Amino acid sequence: MNQYPSLNQKVVLITGVASGIGKAQMDAFLAQGARVFGIDRQSLVIDPQSNLSYFQGDITQNEVLEEAVRLCEATFGTIDILVNTAGVLDAYKPLLETDETLWQTIYETNVLSYFRLTKTVLPQMLEKKAGVILNMASIAGLVAGGGGIAYTTFKHAIVGFTKQLALDYAAQGISVKAIAPGAIKTPMNAADFQGDGELAQWVAKETPVQRWAEPEEVAALTLFLASSDSNYLQGAIVPIDGGWTLK
Numbered sequence: 668m669n670q671y672p673s674l675n676q677k678v679v680l681i682t683g684v685a686s687g688i689g690k691a692q693m694d695a696f697l698a699q700g701a702r703v704f705g706i707d708r709q710s711l712v713i714d715p716q717s718n719l720s721y722f723q724g725d726i727t728q729n730e731v732l733e734e735a736v737r738l739c740e741a742t743f744g745t746i747d748i749l750v751n752t753a754g755v756l757d758a759y760k761p762l763l764e765t766d767e768t769l770w771q772t773i774y775e776t777n778v779l780s781y782f783r784l785t786k787t788v789l790p791q792m793l794e795k796k797a798g799v800i801l802n803m804a805s806i807a808g809l810v811a812g813g814g815g816i817a818y819t820t821f822k823h824a825i826v827g828f829t830k831q832l833a834l835d836y837a838a839q840g841i842s843v844k845a846i847a848p849g850a851i852k853t854p855m856n857a858a859d860f861q862g863d864g865e866l867a868q869w870v871a872k873e874t875p876v877q878r879w880a881e882p883e884e885v886a887a888l889t890l891f892l893a894s895s896d897s898n899y900l901q902g903a904i905v906p907i908d909g910g911w912t913l914k
Contacts, residue, residue, distance in 0.1 A: 669698075669699045669700055670699065670890070671699050671890050671891070671893075671894040671895075671896065673894050673895035673896070674696065674699040674700065674701050674748075674890065674893060674894055675699060675700035675701065676700060676701065676702060677696075677701045677702070677747040677748055677893075678701070678702050678704070678739065678743040678744055678745065678746050678747045678748070679696045679701045679702065679703045679704070679746075679747065679748040679749075679750060679893070680703075680704045680705075680706070680735070680736070680739050680746050680748070680749050680750065680784075680788065681693055681696070681703060681704070681705050681706070681750040681752055682705075682706045682707070682726055682750070682751055682752050682753035682780070682784065683706075683707055683726075683752040683753030683754065684703075684705030684706065684707050684711065684721070684752075685705075685707035685708075685709035685710070685711050686707075686709065686853065686854045686855075687851075687853030687854055687855055687882055688752055688803070688848070688851060688853060688882045688885045688886065689705070689707070689750075689752040689753060690882065691881075691882035691883045691885065691886035692750055692752060692885070692886045692889050693705055693719070694886070695883070695886035695887065695889065695890050696748075696889075696890070696893075697717060697718060697719060699890060700718070701718065701748075702718040702719075702743045703718060703719050703720075704719075704720045704721070704722070704735070704738070704739035704742065704743060704746075705719065705720070705721045705722070706721075706722050706723075706724065706726060706731070706732075706735045706753070707721075707723065707753070708723065708724060708725045708726070709723070710723055711723070720738070720739070720742045720743070722734065722735040722738055722739075726753050726776065726780040726784070727772075727775040727776055727779065727780055729783050732780065732783050732784045732787060733787060736784070736787050736788060740791075745791045745792075745795065746788050746791065746792070746798070747792075747797070747798060747799065748798070748799040748800075748801070748893050749784065749785060749788045749792075749798070749799070749800045749801070750801045750803075750889065750893070751780070751781040751784060751785065751800070751801065751802045751803060752803045753776065753780065753803075754776060754777045754803055754855075755772065755773060755776045755777065755855070756814060756815075756818055756855055756856075757769060757773050757814055757815040757816070757817040757818040758815060758858075759814060759815045759818075760815040760816065760817070761815060761816055762816045764815075765815065765816050765817055769817060770817050773817040773818055773821055774817070774821055777818070777821045777822065777824075777825070778821045778824050778825065778828070781802060781825060781828065782828070785800060785832070788800075789836070789841070792840075792841055793836070793839055793840075793841070795840070796839060796840035797840045797841075798840065798841050798842070799841075799842045799843075799844075799892075799893050800832065800841065800842070800843045800844075801843075801844055801845065801846065801889060801892055801893060802825050802828065802829045802843075802844075802845040802846075803825070803845070803846055803848075804822055804825045804826050804829065804845040804846060804847040804904055805818075805822040805825075805847055805848060806847055806848065806849045806906060806908045806911050806912055807819045807822040807823075808822030808823045808824075808825055808826040808845075808847055808904070809826070809847055809904065809906065809912050810911075810912055813849070813911075825845060826845060826847075826904050829843055829844065829845040829902060829904060830902045830904070832902075833901050833902030834902060837901050837902075842897075842898060842900075842901060843901065843902060844892045844897070844900055844901070844902070844903045844904075844905065845903070845904045845905070846885060846888060846889065846892065846904075846905055846907060847904050847905060847906045847907070847908065847912075848880070848885055848906075848907050848908065849874060849880070849906070849907065849908025849909055849911040849912075850870045850871070850874055850879045850880065850908070850909065850911070851879065851880050851881070851882060851884075851885055852879045852880065852881055852882070853882055867879065873911070874908070874909040874910065874911050875909060875910030875911070875913060875914075876909035876910055877909075878909065880907065880909060884907065885907055888905065888907050892905065
């Protein structure tokens, strides 16, 4: 039995579904009976019998986002839930080690794609006077130290984007929230585990619960925030960080 009946048959568009948190979110929504359309620049093998469709492309390209939305609508109908998950790290580089190419790459992936995709999907949600938008923030959007100068700056931008979007459209039936993960064990963080894994061990030690989280834990929170059970949450930035931001 589905834990969240309100998600059954909902049309969900998710970015970054080929691995990590995005993949876990995709699997979780499918398990609830949702119809999921994924976008990622990596390839993805899908079961043709599943409620999953997929578009391979670079989310920093506006034409990719527009085509993905068009295909999603043609395949499943209008989008009920938008999950902006895709993102890239900046190798924890401080300002003097960050060139404009890296700055622009982090901005286009972690901010501009969210702006473009949300702006493309929002009008159809407003027509229905219903819709959920979930953005992937980070503890780096709440405190310094979760990334380098570019990642931290632009995750703070997503926090502001989420709050203003939530304020502007709450009365029109649009539910907007963000998730702020801490240390999540994904391919994006693989570098932390390289060699003797000293950095990964340090991160776990500095986290009050003394461990990294699995992507499925973030996906479980995603389902709650996308469901009707969280309707009264609006503009919330929800940490899932093992207590990191308590310090």
